[in-house]
Amino acid sequence: MTPEWALPLQQAFITFFNYLFKACTAFLQYDSPLFWPFLVSTLVIGAVAWRIASSGASWREFYHRYFGRALWWHPSARVDYLYYVVNAVFFPVVVGPALFTGAMISGWLDKLLAPWIGPFAPAGEAGFALRVIYTVVSFIAYDLGRFVAHSAQHDIPLLFEFHKVHHSAEVLTPFTAFRSHPVDLALMAWSTALLTGLTTWGFQRITGVSVSYYTFLQLQVLLWAFSLTDNLKHWQVWISYGPFLNRWLISPAQHQLHHSAEARHFGINRGFEIAVWDRLYGTLVQPQRGETFRMGLGDGTDGNWHSIARIYFWPFGLFWRRLLRRPAA
Secondary structure (H helix, E strand, O other): OOOHHHHHHHHHHHHHHHHHHHHHOHHHOOOOOOOHHHHHHHHHHHHHHHHHHOOOOOHHHHHHHHHOHHHHOOHHHHHHHHHHHHHHHHHHHHHHHHOOOHHHHHHHHHHHHHHHHOOOOOOOEOOHHHHHHHHHHHHHHHHHHHHHHHHHHHHOHHHHHHHHHHHOOOOOOHHHHHOOOHHHHHHHHHHHHHHHHHHHHHHHHHHOOEOOOOEEOOEEHHHHHHHHHHHHHHOOOOOOOOOOHHHOEOOHHHHHHHOEOOHHHOOOOOOOOEOHHHHHHOOOOOOOOOOOOOEOOOOOOOOOOOOHHHHHHHHHHHHHHHHHOOOOO
């Protein structure tokens, strides 16, 4: 029988190994970008797109360029793999308790405003049409929440010190998507929860019915659809949707430009799925055929972010240095 004093330690070990197991079996997790259908779609779409754009080139060249050691064993990529595992445990344990969901926001609003507008008493469940509309609207709110947080990370210098972690990647693989500082991740989670929560609350109050979005394999159906191509944004196969569609949706090529270390590309293409936000904000840039650029920060620190300690702690030092810096006389 386990002594009472050891129970918290035992629970900590169980929690640790649960999160570690989930990270190591991500290819079986519906809600992970590394879920095997998403990886397969990445490979197939990437290979087909490359073949169309590079007619006459050999498959050996494709393998060397996109599966070669120079990409997947680059020091930047190696720290991505380690960080992915470490943060898979660290983030939910340390930061997770401070997060909230859209459903929580919706519930809090109901309780807060009930004395003035009365409690929410649903007249039933939403029908097919309302669920379709809500699925689309909630996805738009979620994507807008990500854009708002991402823009704040770029436009507010103090926040950019943490966002540097993601942009310090010198090569892109699907694991680079996980290369975000916990402060970055928390801000993104709070922003999306706030907007989706407000959307849910408003939608239910307007329609008077309880509503939920459509899912596919436990994931919002539109998130599922976009997840089939999302890994391509952090893989270096160049795929543009063309001048017209790039104005509406963020293509892999546009997001790769976002990771460019060239000054002309700083802060562009901040959207995740919908390009309209960038158009309205003035940060949308079309990818040009044959465009070449380096990836990274381009601030002289590229190559200095190859350790877990640097990724976690260096941004705090940069944050405080910037915060305490006196304005120029």
